[in-house]
Amino acid sequence: MSYQQPQHPGWGQPQPPAPKKAGAGKIVGLSCLGVVGVFVIIGVIASLFGGTNEGSASGSNPAVTQDAAESGESEGAKADDAKADEAKEEPAKDAPVIVTAKKVGFKKSILADGSDYTSVQITIANGGDKDLDVNPLYFTITDTDGGKHTAELGTDEDQIDTVELAPGENITGTVTGKGTFTPKYVTYTEGLFGDGVRGNVS
Structure with missing residues (x-):
């Protein structure tokens, strides 16, 4: 009787391949990639939130920035007001009152x-359909520095008369301000109240 070795299960059958282990290099590479990805995400978030606070992060003084902005707005508002005044006071060719002016030599009385x-020599014309009162006191002279000068009565021999202009009539005369200055425009306001009518000095 021959002796037979007991058969173990699986002997003589092909064994399944052992699972491959990831190399140490691949593990380190994936770990580094993950860390870089985290930093990229943090950087993107920081830039998004940092953009909203850019003014304070730049080291600028918020109060100074606000003052500068308010100053710019104030200057812009003044410029807009000046343009509005010019548009309001500038007479149209068919306006009820037309004022023209030019600088002349002072004739001492x-x-x-x-x-x-x-x-300043002024010509004022009544282009409306009602009588127009004219008086030297109804005129002011604005100089190139923005200063306003009221009429000095009786100082110039050719001072404009106090009259009432009928529709279609006009009158020419001088309005004189005290001091030496360069006149820019003359403003006529009937009765000292109401809207002014401007005439640029040529």
């Missing part, structure tokens, strides 16, 4: 003292 004066 006996009522003038030894002060310096600046005169």
Whole structure:
């Protein structure tokens, strides 16, 4: 009787391949990639939130920035107001009142003292359908620096008369301000109240 070795299960059958282990290099590479990805995400989030606070992060003083912005707005508002005033006071060719002006030499009258004066010759025309009152006191002269000068009565020999213009009539005369200055425009306001009508000095 021959002796037979007991058969173990699986002997003589092909064994399944052992699972491959990931190399140490691949593990390190994937770990680094994950860390880089985390930093990229953090960077994107920081830039999004940092953009909203850019003014304070830049080291600028918020109060100074606000003052500068308010100053810019204030200057812009003043410029807009000046343009609005010019548009309101500039007469159209068919307007009820038309004022033209030019600088002329001052002609000293006996009522003038030894002060310096600046005169502007004005022509005012009534283009409306109602009578128009004219008086030297209804005029102001604005100089190139923005200063306003009221009329100095009786100082110039050619001072504009106090009259009432009928529709279609006009009158020419001077309005004189005290001091030496460069006149930019003349404003006429009937009765000292209401909207002014401007005439640029040529």
